[in-house]
Amino acid sequence: MSDVEEAITRAHHEEWARMVAALTRRFGDLDIAEEAVAEAFATAVERWPADGVPPNPGAWLTTTANRKAIDRIRRENKRDDKHKEAQMLHDNTPPEPLGAIDDDRLRLIFTCCHPALAMQTRVALTLRMVGGLTVPEIARAFLVQATTMEQRITRAKAKIKAACIPYRIPSADDLPARVSGVLAVLFLVFNEGYLATGPGTDPVRHDLTSEAIRLTRLIRALLPEDGEVAGLLALMLLTEARRAARVSANGELVALDEQDRGAWDAALIAEGHRLVRERLAAAAAGAAPGRYQILAAINAVHTSAPDIRDTDWSQVLALYDQLIRLDPSPIIALNRAVAVAELDGPEVALATVNRLAEALASYHAYHATRADLLRRLGRSQQSRAAYNRAIELAGNTGETAYLTRRRDQLQ
Amino acid sequence: MKYLVSVIDDKSNPGSTDRQPAISAFNERLIAEGYWVFAGGLADTDAATVIDNRGEQPVFSDGPYVESKEYLAGVWVWEAPDLDVALKLATEASKICDRKIEVRPFR
Numbered sequence: 001m002s003d004v005e006e007a008i009t010r011a012h013h014e015e016w017a018r019m020v021a022a023l024t025r026r027f028g029d030l031d032i033a034e035e036a037v038a039e040a041f042a043t044a045v046e047r048w049p050a051d052g053v054p055p056n057p058g059a060w061l062t063t064t065a066n067r068k069a070i071d072r073i074r075r076e077n078k079r080d081d082k083h084k085e086a087q088m089l090h091d092n093t094p095p096e097p098l099g100a101i102d103d104d105r106l107r108l109i110f111t112c113c114h115p116a117l118a119m120q121t122r123v124a125l126t127l128r129m130v131g132g133l134t135v136p137e138i139a140r141a142f143l144v145q146a147t148t149m150e151q152r153i154t155r156a157k158a159k160i161k162a163a164c165i166p167y168r169i170p171s172a173d174d175l176p177a178r179v180s181g182v183l184a185v186l187f188l189v190f191n192e193g194y195l196a197t198g199p200g201t202d203p204v205r206h207d208l209t210s211e212a213i214r215l216t217r218l219i220r221a222l223l224p225e226d227g228e229v230a231g232l233l234a235l236m237l238l239t240e241a242r243r244a245a246r247v248s249a250n251g252e253l254v255a256l257d258e259q260d261r262g263a264w265d266a267a268l269i270a271e272g273h274r275l276v277r278e279r280l281a282a283a284a285a286g287a288a289p290g291r292y293q294i295l296a297a298i299n300a301v302h303t304s305a306p307d308i309r310d311t312d313w314s315q316v317l318a319l320y321d322q323l324i325r326l327d328p329s330p331i332i333a334l335n336r337a338v339a340v341a342e343l344d345g346p347e348v349a350l351a352t353v354n355r356l357a358e359a360l361a362s363y364h365a366y367h368a369t370r371a372d373l374l375r376r377l378g379r380s381q382q383s384r385a386a387y388n389r390a391i392e393l394a395g396n397t398g399e400t401a402y403l404t405r406r407r408d409q410l411q
Numbered sequence: 412m413k414y415l416v417s418v419i420d421d422k423s424n425p426g427s428t429d430r431q432p433a434i435s436a437f438n439e440r441l442i443a444e445g446y447w448v449f450a451g452g453l454a455d456t457d458a459a460t461v462i463d464n465r466g467e468q469p470v471f472s473d474g475p476y477v478e479s480k481e482y483l484a485g486v487w488v489w490e491a492p493d494l495d496v497a498l499k500l501a502t503e504a505s506k507i508c509d510r511k512i513e514v515r516p517f518r
Contacts, residue, residue, distance in 0.1 A: 114494075115498075116494055116498065162516050162518070163494045163514075163515075163516045164412040164492075164493045164494050164516060165493065165494045165495075166492075166493040166494065166495055170495070174495070
């Protein structure tokens with residue numbers, strides 16, 4: 001990647017959400033904001049290689065985006081004057097007192113995660129507007145066609161505008177109900193960073209994971225009593241703590257059993273463990289844990305083991321059993337099978353995994369898990385076929401490299 | 412922003428029929444708080460007539476809505492600052508009417 005490309009990528013990761021949020025606030029229209037910000041980046045791609053990277057890329061991009069938005073509004077005003085006025089997004093909140101938690105990106109997130117939008121729409125919209133992912137990248141994350149995803153996002157923007165969905169942080173009364181939808185979305189954003197898609201993309205997009213963590217921390221500050229907020233934050237921290245060990249020097253993903261545990265971030269792990277202990281105490285006092293708290297507990301078990309051989313797999317399996325009662329999804333069942341393989345052997349695990357064939361046929365991790373189990377059973381030919389399918393479906397460059405190496409090591 | 416608020420009933424599982432006093436009280440509140448623009452309960456779909464004059468002659472019929480399970484039982488028009496306010500009111504309205512409510516913005 002050239003210096004200019006690197007500067008553009010970095011600016012995109014750092015400035016996108018801030019710019020969309022600020023322009024939405026200024027111009028009262030998500031669509032105008034999104035388009036103007038996208039155009040500003042397109043202009044940077046055109047101009048920076050010839051003109052050089054400006055001294056302050058963020059300021060340059062913001063100025064350019066503002067100009068693009070104003071141009072578009074002028075064009076549309078000429079065409080249709082009074083229409084415009086009526087279609088602005090509304091912000092009826094009085095100015096926030098100084099020091100109160102107010103972040104344009106949080107407004108953007110609550111609008112994108114509004115309960116009047118379908119769940120999959122909220123996720124798509126958040127990844128586009130807050131995460132800055134392209135429509136094809138989002139489509140890939142949800143295994144749908146890019147055109148389908150484009151329509152979903154366009155319809156969502158139209159609904160926000162037509163139904164007057166407000167651009168604000170919900171009132172204290174509404175906040176708890178609005179948060180669980182936001183958490184689901186943030187978790188998906190985190191996952192997109194954790195296992196980034198796109199051929200030219202780094203295997204781990206720290207910007208997305210850290211953005212998800214940053215926003216989850218903000219929500220935790222707003223709702224310190226919410227167990228699922230604490231659980232999601234702990235889950236993210238314990239996952240993020242392993243980031244440095246998860247990718248090798250040559251950009252290959254490193255599986256949990258091969259990671260250098262000395263490279264894990266001890267501070268993040270300590271913080272995550274504190275949160276998990278807090279929730280375990282609450283559970284002991286009778287608060288039923290939700291799925292993020294259970295997932296965090298599973299990760300606490302993994303990060304408590306100084307060596308893979310020290311992992312308390314029966315504890316992991318017990319937690320997956322608890323999780324599957326709450327959320328009987330095939331993906332949870334697939335992850336549970338990994339613990340089963342450690343306790344009851346790969347043969348038993350493979351039988352479980354094979355039952356998920358129909359539900360997970362186009363999910364790369366299903367084929368990767370099968371490939372590994374078949375490898376351990378010495379069924380090289382079938383393992384190779386499963387690796388091939390997993391490589392075909394994997395969108396993450398580091399994962400593709402890892403799977404390719406494992407395949408090529410087959411006897 | 413004006414919203415059309417439709418009360419949807421279901422012939423196979425109708426809402427209770429004793430809601431009128433509660434609805435009247437709710438209407439008083441809507442008026443007092445400045446949301447009320449219009450309200451009206453509708454007669455049964457049996458009483459409806461559909462006219463189609465897109466062809467050469469006007470055609471009168473009962474249907475097609477008379478056959479459908481779900482039907483429009485009444486409407487409000489509310490003036491609300493945004494969808495959050497309208498949805499909060501509609502959430503109450505659904506309890507009060509014991510029926511589903513659709514909130515739809517006017518253009």
